[in-house]
Amino acid sequence: MAWDFETDPEFQTELDWMDEFVRDEVEPLDFVLDDPYDKSDERAMEILRPLQAQVKARGLWACHLGPELGGPGYGQVKLALMNQILGRSGFAPTVFGCQAPDSGNAEILAHFGTQPQKDRFLQPLLDGEIGHDRDWTGRPLPRRGGRHVRRCLLSHRCGRSPRPAGRGTRSPPPTTGRGSRAGGCGRRHP
Numbered sequence: 001m002a003w004d005f006e007t008d009p010e011f012q013t014e015l016d017w018m019d020e021f022v023r024d025e026v027e028p029l030d031f032v033l034d035d036p037y038d039k040s041d042e043r044a045m046e047i048l049r050p051l052q053a054q055v056k057a058r059g060l061w062a063c064h065l066g067p068e069l070g071g072p073g074y075g076q077v078k079l080a081l082m083n084q085i086l087g088r089s090g091f092a093p094t095v096f097g098c099q100a101p102d103s104g105n106a107e108i109l110a111h112f113g114t115q116p117q118k119d120r121f122l123q124p125l126l127d128g129e130i131g132h133d134r135d136w137t138g139r140p141l142p143r144r145g146g147r148h149v150r151r152c153l154l155s156h157r158c159g160r161s162p163r164p165a166g167r168g169t170r171s172p173p174p175t176t177g178r179g180s181r182a183g184g185c186g187r188r189h190p
Helices: 010-025 040-056 076-086 102-112 117-124 146-155
Strands: none
Touching: 010 040, 010 076, 102 117
16 A cells, blocks of 8 residues: 655645745744733734734634634644644744644633633634633733743842742642742742
8 A cells, every 4th residue: 555645735835835924924023022822912912913814814723623613624644744834933823823732722622611611711712812821710820931030030029039949848839820939939929
């Protein structure tokens, strides 16, 4: 049995468009914008929304989802070919509506969510209005790593240095909410 590894010509046309679009329009955003997952950054969203509209018009939005959820329902091979291109930029998955973990959250909600959950979370998630930077209650989650530590340092009134999560504690520290030790000093800051 022979196995043909060639990409069908119609999809190759889409891959060629994606390659040029990501190279010319999306990759430069990595140098001028801060966080691809921050939906509250109005400046970034003003730039990203028109790019997302181009992707939607091309039929390449949320390709991991089936047509009943607004995606084309591409299989794993096509998604792998797309991700070779999208992986070049931190903003590309957001522009194409397939950023993790939001893509998985959308699938879980679609298959197992109640109708109120779908109304409250699934449609805004599919529309790119919300993302995983908020927990399911709508509160912002703390950022880990350098950005969170920098914010923590700037807001300190206690003068204590931040310490890595979990050091000097007997139990695992909380990872969400105000005063978490996820990259901070462990004290609550206003």
